[in-house]
Amino acid sequence: MQRTILFAKTYGILVVTVLLFVVLALTTEGFFTDRNMRNILDQQSGVLIAACFMTMAIIAGNFDISVGAVYVATPLVALLVENATGSIALGILAGLGAGAVMGAINGIAVTRLKVNSFIATLATSFVFFGTGYLVSDRSIMRPETDGWRDLARTRIFELTSATWIAIAVVILASVLLTRTRFGRNVYATGANREAARLAGVATDRVQMITFVLLAGAAALAGILGSSRAISAQPSDDFSFIFAVLTAVIVGGTSIAGGAGAIWRTVTAVFFLAFLSNGFNLHQIDPIWQRLIEGFVILIAVSIDAWSQRRSG
Amino acid sequence: MQRTILFAKTYGILVVTVLLFVVLALTTEGFFTDRNMRNILDQQSGVLIAACFMTMAIIAGNFDISVGAVYVATPLVALLVENATGSIALGILAGLGAGAVMGAINGIAVTRLKVNSFIATLATSFVFFGTGYLVSDRSIMRPETDGWRDLARTRIFELTSATWIAIAVVILASVLLTRTRFGRNVYATGANREAARLAGVATDRVQMITFVLLAGAAALAGILGSSRAISAQPSDDFSFIFAVLTAVIVGGTSIAGGAGAIWRTVTAVFFLAFLSNGFNLHQIDPIWQRLIEGFVILIAVSIDAWSQRRSG
Amino acid sequence: QDYEVAYLSASSANTWLSRSLEEMEKVAAANGVAITEFDGQFDAAAQTAQLQDVIASGRYDGLIIAALNGPGAVPDIEMAIEEGIEVVVLNQVLGSDLTTSAPQVDGVAASVMVAPYHSGTRLGGITVSACEGIDPCEVVYLYGIKGTPLDTAIRNGFDEATADSPNITVVAEGEGKYLGPDGGIAATQDILQVNASFDVVVGPDQAIQGTEIVLEDEGMLGDVKLIGFGGSAPAFEGIRSGAWYGTVMGAPADEGRLAMEAMVDALKTGNDQGGIDPLAAMPDDGKVTADNVDQFSAQWDG
Amino acid sequence: MTTRVDTLLTLSGVGKTFGGTVALEGIDLSIETGKVHAFVGENGAGKSTLGKLIVGVHAPSAGRIALDGAEVHFASPAQALDHGLVGISQELSLMPQRTVLDNIALGREVMRGPFVDARATRAAVQAVMDRYDMQVDLDARVGDIPVVEQQKVEILRALSRDARLIVFDEPTARLPSDQVAPLLALVRQLAGAGKAVIYVSHFLEEILEATDTVTILRNGRHIRTGPTASETHETLVEGVTGSVLGEQYPEITAPDAAQAPVLSVRGLSRPGVFENVSFDIRPGEIVGLAGLVGSGRSEIARAILGADPATGEIRFNGGDTGRSIAARLAAGMAMIPENRREQGLMIDRPIVENVTLSHLRRFSGALGLDRRRERAEVTQQCTATGLKYNSLDDPAAALSGGNQQKILFARAALGDPALLIADEPTRGVDVGAKRSIYDLIAGLAARGKAILLISSELEEILGLSHRVIVVSRGRVAGELEGADLTESALMTAAFSGT
Ligand SMILES: Nc1ncnc2c1ncn2[C@@H]1O[C@H](COP(=O)(O)OP(=O)(O)OP(=O)(O)O)[C@@H](O)[C@H]1O
């Protein structure tokens, strides 16, 4: 009993999510089916990929708003190169490279210019969105090769390649964060930058790397998105970063830095996905959906906040 | 000389803004004219009103994302009552009252449920946006009375009433924050909540009040917006909160709480307004506009960050 | 009910699309069709998920979609058609060709919309008539959001339609955004600073409402011809009162009705109706001015 | 007994300025291996700054530092660490959200391939704890453990890096009396093992007992360096303050026994923390609250102020107290909390705001705050408290640790309280300033104010209190007064419950 309570306290958000899952599985026709589960995994693959590394950047003490712009702009760069060379590999490389450069720009702004990460990445968002318009010449871009659509859509053991890539990225990011010295340094940098510096951690480099990894992950998510849509177009769309941030924060990773976990973010991604999937399957009126969604999120995070408190 | 440097250091963002103003005035036809200045004031009135109190909430240590939803939903409530009663005063009262209630809900979520303000107000955003749809039945609402359009548009000494109201709110908020006990308590709560509590500050009440004031200010801005547009419509539009937050953060108010100032926010509102006004007057292509805007903001905040550092 | 139809809205909050929904519901009720609405909230990823959920549920006989990402939705729509679901496209292009109302995916039962490019040509057409006898005719062009493929297509149509009128020159551009008159107010105020006079302002109805407000404040109402697209109630009022020169008709109610009728037809008979431009059958190709305003009535509030 | 002396570090003409503040100027010094080298001086003399220059936290603005005879420039603490120079900072620099193990092992994790070998890392840390006989629960979150334990974590972190030189910056400021001796033994052990140790402390007895060399700093200047053996308590005090100080403790006047108590506590309990605590304090009386660390002294104090919920009765000035902290402060209580950074100061806010935080009502009028009067009274109070500052608008963070502590005293004194609860009021304060704080406490008592004094320094309790209440494991284990009030009686009572 004692142990059950302790478990519930540590894993508040997980317990809430499992509860939601069970309720939906019992009450909702079509929810707990192979196909629906596969769809949910596929739908969330892009958000998962970026959210893992967003978790890392936030644990290191930084926000990154520009992820939305990187997600929009990098697949345009990738398709530009793919169209020009006819090579899928070069296209992907160009997209990921563009992402890494964008991440490095963010990192420089934060560690060298010492600008608050929130505002720095807001400013670079404008730049990256603008880059997207320039690269695409304001039109929809489509891949030249047929292979591009297979990047995200190939089925391997019933799951899409996008799903497999997301699973691999989640595992990779978790291992990086929990099992390596770099991961330790990420926590240390966010928990107390001065203390970490005193202990010999190269905090600037740690932050730089988290920005580059995050932008690279957003680029990967964007490229997979362009494969699913077999096209990409420029926009000022912030909905991707919105989904990513919501997942990280609902998961309970502290925006103050130094605390949090990738399993929390992953759990929250599924909590939110189950919620809207449930709404869709239950045919809830969209207007009421907003109200219910707001309240359910509030309740879930209250429970998690309560469970995370020491002397609850 | 010594003094000039000190001044530049303390007022980095102000110096940058004045510089931008002078450059635009010298190079841009139509910029430094009576009418253009009046227009800018009128255009920024809504953002100014909300941004002052957002500054206060952030100094007290909290974010409020729901301001965007309050801005959208409260004028709909106001017009509903105005349409039903034909009374402008009752309409305004209902709108402001709805704002206050929404602020109180945020305050309760943060101080009682102890949910992080970022995620709490994200959740309530959904609820408030949903309320807007319910109230308006998804359609555009227009005032019944002719007087509604005069709320924001009456000219007094050449300036619109919206401008005068914004000026009054800025002064009021500044006085409240810098000259009163409440203002000191706001800083103390954000700077070190535990220390403030032990020193006898009712930190929960302080946070609660900042939420209510902010939502009330957002409602006022929304009502004035509905007067300028002679209509109001439901949406999920986050652009208002986006403008407000950008101003506060570009101004240099710390998102960690405990530091910042309303003059900073006001200055940043004008910095950003001059920038986009200058682009429009110069007829810069919107694509390049995004890129340039991003870089200029980054430079400006870098200069301000550099100037705010103690041992530069 | 005989049939279940899913309606994937770009946004439940949109005043245009909710007008379409009203009409769809009327037709549906008369034909034993139940509609379930899904709210895309202007988020393309959310709409993709809804589309997959709709297909996976196996519950729906048909789906009507106002697509948020035209090219992006194609693969999932293909899958829906494979699964035997009847698909009707509403209001927004599904595919990447923004110049035609015709379906761009094989097997789509009907596509009811005005292609963005043709909104542009109609807008250009009204402008040509407004500029008749004025040389040079100085035009201010307000985009919704410049740079998006949608706005680019509208502008291309406008340029095409005005290409043969050398008297027309676009002297300034601005962004009105699509939400209410606020964007139009700021854009017009700024443009007035550089161009003290011009002859015509064109743009989305909502932005032109903002222009009207500013011109009234400046005492310039009547000196400048205002041309919108959208056919909203304020545009009609403006045309009747003489404040506006014209608007490109917008027919959300007709679109909704036609879409559901096409859906019912497809469900009951398997007929495909192909591309339907709801303005094509209207007087003067849906170009509303003071001359023909009495032959139209507004279908939405703006 | 002659041992060869190796010079590890040589400083020549070293100086450091922060903006306009000159923290250090023209320091010439050498640090030798196998020796314990003490830095002493007033608050703000530059001791911590000098230590930070040595371990690469700050770069000197002037002068040269040579290691093993070769000049070095450290761009970051990481580089100094690589040379075996380690510091234990005065303000704890730990990661409160992380475990003890993570904090100690930070940067020294044992690796297996690309991965951290958690088991080996744990074993390595355990080995260090065993070697120095200093045990801490490795899985506890640092934010959850008492300050004493946190201090151990800091020390263990330094010990776990094969250091050639360790700077201890006021390690005993956070330790209770009974834990000082083991620490000093540890310091000697380190020196005996051939390490150079720099030891900063305001406790002159510790300096005399455990160090080999003393450097005296004053106002950022080097006064003298010499063997500890040739110094006495008096010469050190003279060197530090620049003047001769008399008795360490002021004369304490006896309270009027006939007066009704200011504070009456009856049956105060907070489950699991303290139980059934009852006592009185009369006007003019200084009551010490003594006990071992973790005995619940601070918790009792917080309950009296209303910061934590507790059952039982608290009567103040013969009446009921309000429930809220604000009501109790208004009724005439004041408290100096034990942890100035976390519970006391707004570290980045101006000094003036820190001082008046509890008293804003009194500067408020119809026109808002009277800032002129506020500044005047703060200036006056700071003078009375002996607080050294450049400008009242400087942030509290710009002051030395001791002066930061005085801000809290100034805040409490500004309210002219009927009851002052002082929890470790002289933590980190220099000898001269300590005396002035004692004077302030004695002065308040002489003016009829009641004082509840909590201190882990037994001497301080004995030197100031009229009467001492000893708590052990959350229960009152004895009340000592007059002739019964001796160190041994106190310790006996304190250990009685364990
Ligand atoms: N980061 C800083 N910025 C500005 N001034 C500083 C900074 N650090 C120290 N100082 C100033 O340098 C001087 C020396 O400070 P330091 O902390 O070295 O004193 P200290 O001898 O350790 O005092 P204490 O005994 O109180 O710890 C003081 O005047 C202090 O205000």
Ligand SMILES: Nc1ncnc2c1ncn2[C@@H]1O[C@H](COP(=O)(O)OP(=O)(O)OP(=O)(O)O)[C@@H](O)[C@H]1O
């Ligand atoms: N944050 C906390 N959470 C849970 N228990 C705590 C916490 N802080 C203290 N305690 C418990 O309260 C009791 C008293 O703690 P504390 O160490 O503050 O006593 P103290 O007598 O004030 O000692 P000192 O003043 O030397 O720190 C101990 O049993 C301790 O374990």
Ligand SMILES: [Mg+2]
């Ligand atoms: Mg010091």
Ligand SMILES: [Mg+2]
């Ligand atoms: Mg204590």
